[in-house]
Amino acid sequence: MHGCLEELRDLLGKLGYETADNLSVTPPKGRKAVFVGDLVDRGPDTPGVLRLVMGMVAAGTALCVPGNHDIKLMRALQGRKVTVSHGLEQSLEQLAAEPLEFRREVASFIEGLISHYVLDGGRVVVAHAGMKAVYQGRASGRVREFALYGETTGETDEFGLPVRWDWAAEYRGEARVVYGHTPVPVAEWLNRTIDIDTGCVFGGA
Numbered sequence: 001m002h003g004c005l006e007e008l009r010d011l012l013g014k015l016g017y018e019t020a021d022n023l024s025v026t027p028p029k030g031r032k033a034v035f036v037g038d039l040v041d042r043g044p045d046t047p048g049v050l051r052l053v054m055g056m057v058a059a060g061t062a063l064c065v066p067g068n069h070d071i072k073l074m075r076a077l078q079g080r081k082v083t084v085s086h087g088l089e090q091s092l093e094q095l096a097a098e099p100l101e102f103r104r105e106v107a108s109f110i111e112g113l114i115s116h117y118v119l120d121g122g123r124v125v126v127a128h129a130g131m132k133a134v135y136q137g138r139a140s141g142r143v144r145e146f147a148l149y150g151e152t153t154g155e156t157d158e159f160g161l162p163v164r165w166d167w168a169a170e171y172r173g174e175a176r177v178v179y180g181h182t183p184v185p186v187a188e189w190l191n192r193t194i195d196i197d198t199g200c201v202f203g204g205a
Contacts, residue, residue: 001043003046015033026061036126040070041088047094073088074106122175124176129146129149129179130150151167
């Protein structure tokens with residue numbers, strides 16, 4: 001959601017969820033939201049997005065996996081050395097206006113998130129950057145790294161960014177994998193995988 005609170009509220013509304021002024025959310029009967037990470041950075045209301053999602057997770061009406069931006073924010077809030085870039089500066093500025101206790105709750109919330117979920121009896125997997133079949137349901141540093149960042153080729157593109165290996169093009173697993181991380185113009189299925197990051201914070205859907 002990258003700090004886009006109003007768009008998140010609109011999306012939840014389209015899905016039948018009711019959001020109150022205090023950002024508490026009432027889901028449709030029998031439904032649970034699943035967030036794929038990158039709640040923070042770039043957008044205008046990172047604290048609002050965090051309040052809404054943290055509240056839903058605490059109420060048992062949502063699940064959430066961490067994104068790479070969330071992990072970097074957590075490290076910054078814990079006083080660890082990070083490079084302040086790619087929207088982190090907006091998050092830190094917005095959170096500076098919040099009580100210290102809330103900032104601590106945010107760091108604790110992110111730290112407690114698991115790398116990926118295997119849902120519906122193994123038929124659905126949710127991870128921020130994707131999840132190869134061999135890693136599904138496993139817990140290790142390598143699995144967590146893949147869930148957060150995907151896999152890179154070791155090369156960089158013309159903008160100096162790492163070239164990502166297109167794991168979805170080679171995916172042959174049975175589970176359907178829902179992920180984000182890489183903005184795409186439209187969400188499309190590829191080999192039972194779907195990237196649902198349509199770049200809202202960049203002006204996309």
